[in-house]
Amino acid sequence: MVAVVGVGYAGFNSTTPDLSWKEIMYEAAVRAYTDAGINPRRDVDSFVTCAEDIYEGFAIFDEFVPDQLGAVVKPTCTVSGDFLYGVATAYMHINSGLADIAVVEAHSKASDIQTFGNVVKFAMDPIWLRNVGNAHPYYLAALEMFQYMAERCLSEEDVARVVVKNKNNALLNPAAPYAANVTLDDVMASPKLFDPMKKMEIAPLADGCVVFVLASDEVARKLTDNPVWVKGIGWWSETYGYDTASFSAMYAYKAAKMAYKMAGIANPAKEVDFAEVDDRFAFKEMQHIEALQLAGKFDVARLMAEGYFDRDGAKPVNVSGGSLGVGNLLECTGGQKALEVVLQLRGEAGKRQLSDVEVGVAQAWRYLPTHSGAVAVFGV
Numbered sequence: 001m002v003a004v005v006g007v008g009y010a011g012f013n014s015t016t017p018d019l020s021w022k023e024i025m026y027e028a029a030v031r032a033y034t035d036a037g038i039n040p041r042r043d044v045d046s047f048v049t050c051a052e053d054i055y056e057g058f059a060i061f062d063e064f065v066p067d068q069l070g071a072v073v074k075p076t077c078t079v080s081g082d083f084l085y086g087v088a089t090a091y092m093h094i095n096s097g098l099a100d101i102a103v104v105e106a107h108s109k110a111s112d113i114q115t116f117g118n119v120v121k122f123a124m125d126p127i128w129l130r131n132v133g134n135a136h137p138y139y140l141a142a143l144e145m146f147q148y149m150a151e152r153c154l155s156e157e158d159v160a161r162v163v164v165k166n167k168n169n170a171l172l173n174p175a176a177p178y179a180a181n182v183t184l185d186d187v188m189a190s191p192k193l194f195d196p197m198k199k200m201e202i203a204p205l206a207d208g209c210v211v212f213v214l215a216s217d218e219v220a221r222k223l224t225d226n227p228v229w230v231k232g233i234g235w236w237s238e239t240y241g242y243d244t245a246s247f248s249a250m251y252a253y254k255a256a257k258m259a260y261k262m263a264g265i266a267n268p269a270k271e272v273d274f275a276e277v278d279d280r281f282a283f284k285e286m287q288h289i290e291a292l293q294l295a296g297k298f299d300v301a302r303l304m305a306e307g308y309f310d311r312d313g314a315k316p317v318n319v320s321g322g323s324l325g326v327g328n329l330l331e332c333t334g335g336q337k338a339l340e341v342v343l344q345l346r347g348e349a350g351k352r353q354l355s356d357v358e359v360g361v362a363q364a365w366r367y368l369p370t371h372s373g374a375v376a377v378f379g380v
Helices: 021-036 084-097 116-121 136-150 155-171 183-190 217-223 249-261 282-291 300-306 322-326 332-345
Strands: 002-013 046-050 076-079 100-109 192-194 207-216 227-238 273-278 358-367 370-377
Touching: 002 084, 002 192, 002 217, 021 100, 021 136, 046 084, 046 332, 076 084, 076 358, 084 100, 084 227, 084 332, 084 370, 100 192, 100 217, 136 155, 136 282, 155 282, 155 322, 183 207, 183 300, 192 282, 207 227, 207 249, 217 358, 227 249, 227 300, 227 332, 249 282, 249 358, 249 370, 273 332, 282 300, 322 332, 332 358, 332 370
Parallel strands: 046 076, 046 100, 273 358
Antiparallel strands: 002 207, 002 227, 100 207, 227 370, 358 370
């Protein structure tokens, strides 16, 4: 078994002109090591950083990681993917016997990216997609949203309720820069940027970093009286681009199926207490809820309207405020989701603390233009 024995984070902020990405990473790492009660130079066997060179602005990014993580002359590797992929990598390092303690880091310094849409375009097929009408890449998400709404017979109000829930949830999260007391009318009045997608249905960019310290069963029990166990981890890739994609959340369904099997969960709707899912586009939360089997395909909109997924509902989703409240943290998105799950399970979520929770799920999508994702099941 593998447990989370320490967590640290820096941010989350809409912009951090006073800090470099190295300083943000250092701040989160120090907090994680203090939480775990370890010395990284002495105790950590493996470091995993999750980063994409195209977001960083220079190649071979991991060359610049060891200093601020305390990982000089230590085994260090980079996963070009979300934080949850890093958790999976560290999990395997520990379970295989390569490490007793492993550290996972992911961050976002999105405020340094001047033309985010153009950067995302570099990941798109250069012939079929990148230069279609010189359009912004968010049009791909809008097309998928249009299809999803048609297949599920959803109204624009159905999707807008996700924004209302998450931004209001974020009001109780001091690390959520985009928290707001909004109503359904506010969201419906938001301008359409990519029909049918409204401006408020798109998570704004944010800066921040999350660091986890993971340990083997034996070591975890020595370090803490309050370990949070990684009960299951799964990941799946359908395709690298939208031109061959099914316009669905099959990646989340397959990743969840893998994670649930490892965790011994047969009925997620009953056995999972709460979830933090990827909501960087509002409709994606609805897609991911059904992919995680927390509700039926044609039940999500109705349950959302009834308050089933609210903070005080039967199955809370994105109590942290999600990405709509916290911001789009790029490869750190899954880190923010996992952080909230761990804090809730440790009873350290402050005013947004849920009662009597024992099993939580964190889910992340690799973002445009991929159809890849990961799911982690945490428990106490």
